[in-house]
Amino acid sequence: MSKKKVAVIGAGPAGITAAYELAKAGVEVHVYEAGPRVGGLAQTIELWGQKVDIGPHRFFSNDTRVNKLWLEVAGKDYKMVDRLTRIYYKKKFFYYPLKPFDALFKLGIGTATVCMASYMKERVSPTKPDGSFETWVTSRFGKKLYSIFFKTYTEKLWGIPCHELDADFAAQRIKKLSLWEAVKNAVVGGKGNKHKTLVDQFAYPTGGTGMIYERMEQFVNANGGKVILNSPVKRVLTQNGGAIAVELENGSTEKYDETISSMPFSLMVSRLPDVPDTIREKVNALTYRNTIIVFLNVEAKNLFPDNWLYVHASDLQMGRITNFRNWVPEINCGKDSCIIAIEYWCYNEDQMWNDSNEKLIELGTQELLKTGLIGNAKISDGFVYKIPRCYPVYSRGYKDNLKPVEDYLTTLKNLHVIGRYGAFKYNNQDHSILMGLMAAENIVKGTNHNLWEINTDYEDYQEKSTITATGLSSE
Ligand SMILES: Cc1cc2nc3c(=O)[nH]c(=O)nc-3n(C[C@H](O)[C@H](O)[C@H](O)COP(=O)(O)OP(=O)(O)OC[C@H]3O[C@@H](n4cnc5c(N)ncnc54)[C@H](O)[C@@H]3O)c2cc1C
Known part of the structure; x- marks a missing residue:
């Protein structure tokens, strides 16, 4: 039993x-x-008598520590979902992960030849990397495949040209994706590329993604802790080089031995008392991209089979379309309609961020109809969910701003910084869960895990496993 009293800011997966x-x-x-x-971003909400997540949430990890914890909380209340995702481009649907023959066939012989030629060119004389996403992807897949399958979508998502996006983004998300391996698997079969963006099944809680975190909340409340909702923290208070208390937006303060923060990194750091101006400038130079999700209730059962679709078409502003009917039947709650979620990305200063909900619902409706995915089905309702600071932007050189701030925070005692916008990391749930786990272990066991390394080097963890229908399976 520890006598310590700890504050956690934010009840997303990390906190x-x-x-x-x-x-x-x-x-x-x-x-x-x-x-x-x-x-947090991985919560599940109720909408039109059904359950939906804030955009598509596929949980996947091959880290045994994370998987064990997830299973401990989920118990038997999950199902394995067969992943089906495609790319919508030039009015055609391409399987994602790319199936080489499907892709080349749908592109047509001319484009397919250019794709193969530009891929071979990179094998013979690779594009020199300059630290950008563009050269990173081009050197692996060739210019043509890059321009078709990576450029448009990536630029929609981040709102900056791919040559201004740091290669870190690619390194985190598509590190081991190899065209050669994909072709080889298509031709000779095999287990398929094992990279995490390519898994074809994933575990999904029968109560929605957020079920895991709701159960954790219940456990905390039942075991001497308190989860206090609707209580934004204004700032962390420090004294003698360490965190000593949190101050809430309502003006009250409470003292703690240790503080774990997953509130937005820039806000947390810039509001710290005594933070040097140079650090404040660096942290304020980091940028975030916002998300707008337009949910539409479509009066039909079988619209299209995908869990979600990536929209590469440049004549559509939408980036992704999710069909929640194709996850697990439990979240549909026996209704005859489908909830479709459409994602848009923008910055605070973009017009779209300030558009009315009615206008955004109209935009989502028109664009969805344009894809042909819902035919003449009736859209009976719409709902808009706006998420500020959804994606930490890895613009080129972002580490020059981030690293000094990380170093500064490391000098502050009793403050543990975790999470997606909490630590300025492009985390999935598994990374944030691991950060939370490690932060708790540092406090309870006095370990010295370097939390900044998670979602950077952590894939090297030795004990690997995956979640299957019957529990954990070692790799
Ligand atoms: C559209 C979309 C799709 C995604 N798809 C996937 C997927 O398929 N698979 C996957 O694993 N992950 C996915 N993710 C990512 C996943 O949602 C995040 O990695 C995860 O939720 C991050 O957890 P977190 O705790 O770090 O941050 P968050 O989930 O952002 O939680 C932070 C919490 O802090 C709270 N907070 C903020 N400021 C304050 C304050 N001042 N005081 C108190 N509380 C505060 C927020 O309200 C929030 O609840 C997706 C995210 C989005 C947006």
Whole structure:
């Protein structure tokens, strides 16, 4: 039993995992969550009598620590979902992960030949890397495939040209994706490329993605901790080079031995008392991209089979379309309609961010109809969910701003910085869960895990496994 009292800021996957682990260890933990429910970006909401996530949420990890924890919380309340995702481009649907023959056939002989020729050119004389996403992808796939399958979508997502995007993004997300391996598997079969963007099944909770975090919340509340909703933290207070308390937006303050923060990195750092101006400037130079999700209730059952689709077509502003009917039947709650979620990405200053919900629903409706995916089906309702600071932008050179801030934070005692916008990391749930786990372990066991390394080097963890229908399977 630890006598420590710990504050956790934010009840997304990172924060609530940390709290769950601390509560398990008997630590008194108080979680302050700005919003009305836990789960952060990975929460599940009720809409039109169904359950939906905030965009498509496929949980996947091959880290045994993360998988064990997920299964401990999910119990048997999950199902394996067969992944089906395609790319919508030039009015055609290409399988993603790319199936080489499908892709080349749909592109047509002319384009396919140019793709193969530009791929071979890179094998003979690779494009010199300059640290950008563009050269990273081009050197692996060739200019033509890059321009068809990576450029448009990536630029929609990040809102900057690919030559201004740091190669880190590619390194994190498509590191081992190899065209050669994909071709080889298509021709001679085999287990397929094992890279994480290519898994064809994933575990999904029967109560929606957020079920995991709701259960963690219940555990914390039942085991001496408190999850306090609708309670935004204004700032972390420091004294003698260490965190000593949190101050809430409502003006109250409470003292803590340790503070774990998953609130937006820039806000947390720039509001710290005594933060040097140079650090404040660096942190304020980091940028985030916002997401707008337009949910539409479509009065039909079998529209299209995909879990989600990537929209590469440049005449559509939308980036991704999710069909929640194709996840697990439980979240559909026996309704006859499908909830479709359409994602748009923008910055604060873009017109779209300030558009009315009616206008955004109209945009989503028109664009969805244009894809032909829903035929003449009736759209009976619309709902808009706006997410500020959804994606930390890895613009080229972002590390020159990030690293000094990380170094500064490392000097502050009793402050643990975790999470997606919390630590300025392009995290999936598994990375944030691991950050929460490791932060709790540093507090409870006095370990010295370097949290900044997670989602950078952590793939090298030795004990690998995947979640299957019957539990954990070692790799
Ligand atoms: C559209 C979309 C699709 C995604 N798809 C996938 C996927 O397929 N697979 C996957 O694994 N991941 C996916 N993710 C990523 C996943 O949602 C995140 O990695 C994960 O939620 C990050 O958890 P976190 O705790 O780090 O941050 P968050 O989920 O952002 O949680 C942070 C929490 O802090 C709270 N907070 C903020 N400021 C304050 C404050 N001042 N005081 C108190 N609380 C505060 C917020 O309200 C929030 O609840 C997706 C994300 C999006 C947006």
